[in-house]
Structure formats: C-alpha cells, structure tokens
Amino acid sequence: MMAAFILVQLAGSGTDVRGLHESMHAIAGVKTVHFVAGPTDVILFVEAADQMALMQTVGKIRSLNGVASTDTRIVLPV
Numbered sequence: 001m002m003a004a005f006i007l008v009q010l011a012g013s014g015t016d017v018r019g020l021h022e023s024m025h026a027i028a029g030v031k032t033v034h035f036v037a038g039p040t041d042v043i044l045f046v047e048a049a050d051q052m053a054l055m056q057t058v059g060k061i062r063s064l065n066g067v068a069s070t071d072t073r074i075v076l077p078v
Helices: 017-025 051-062
Strands: 002-010 030-035 042-048 067-074
Touching: 002 051, 017 030, 017 042, 042 051, 051 067
Parallel strands: none
Antiparallel strands: 002 042, 002 067, 030 042
C-alpha cells in the first residue's frame, strides 16, 4: 500500500468548489480533501495499492474540471 499527499492548484476563481469537493471525494483512494489558504488550494490524502494505481488516481484528479495542476508527495515508510 502506498500513501501520498497531493497538492492541487485550482484553475481560477470561478471554480465550483463544492462540486469539485464532491468529485474529489468520489475518486477511489481519496481519503481526505482539504481546501486551504496559501499557495496551494487543496490538499488531498490518498492511498493506492501500488505506483500504477497512484498514477491512475492522480490522472483522475488532474482531469477534473477546475484543476490546473497537481504536485504529489509520496509518504515514505519510517
């Protein structure tokens, strides 16, 4: 199992954040969705079976209307 934080930049101020919030939660593997203040607009915590599954999850997030870009941070085991 892999875990990652995905930092999301939104496309613009006209984005339907309520709809986007629901769409992000509907993606398999997305555990939490937090809209935040600062240079990042949204922080997601996701879990995936392996790298391929994580890539698919990131692709689904990036394809959502209103998402401009993502920055993925993989959680390392300690």
